[in-house]
Amino acid sequence: MVVLNRIYTRTGDGGATRLANGAQVAKTDLRVEAYGAVDETNACLGLTRLHTAGDADLDRILGRIQNDLFDLGADLACPPSPDEDPMRVLRISDGQVERLEREIDGMNAALAPLTSFVLPGGSAAAAALHQARTVCRRAERAAVALAANEPVGAPALKYLNRLSDLLFVASRRANGNGAGDVLWVPGANRG
Helix, strand or coil, X not given: CCCCCCCCCCCCCCXXXXXXXXXXXXXXXXXXXXXXXXXXXXXXHHHHHHHHCCCHHHHHHHHHHHHHHHHHHHHHCCCCCCCCCCCCCCCCCHHHHHHHHHHHHHHHCCCCCCCCCEECCCCHHHHHHHHHHHHHHHHHHHXXXXXXXXXXXXXXXHHHHHHHHHHHHHHHHHCCCCCCCEECCCCCCXX
């Protein structure tokens, strides 16, 4: 259990913060950027869920993902070390990635086939899911940039990649299983 007795500490006033292992880094550090973008994705999902309450299954999936995103933030906030105790350090697991894949496959089976790229829009829920998807893609890019310089667990990177796919498929579900998708018409406005 996490206990937060004080919200402000003043320790970050100079532009530094501490990782989960206690190491001090700049707030512009790639690791901080990565877990910060994961936090933004989570906030987008919180707003999205204001529009998905009518779809109990989708809302349950998004609620579980919000919890997973805290796990992912904890994973990214603690650099891996060769001697870490797997029972003490929270890491994203392959099982969490596989669950996303099963949920993607389950939702995708009911969707109308795509005939063009989908523009963000349609229902409020679909638009919010698209926004969450784009923020998730940014989080993935930040995590990949981090992984080019420091160790990052493969399941963490896979999770972000699958999550953006899930959010796309969920947006189509929220648009009447694709019936309400707004499709891109290439060159439609070139006059």
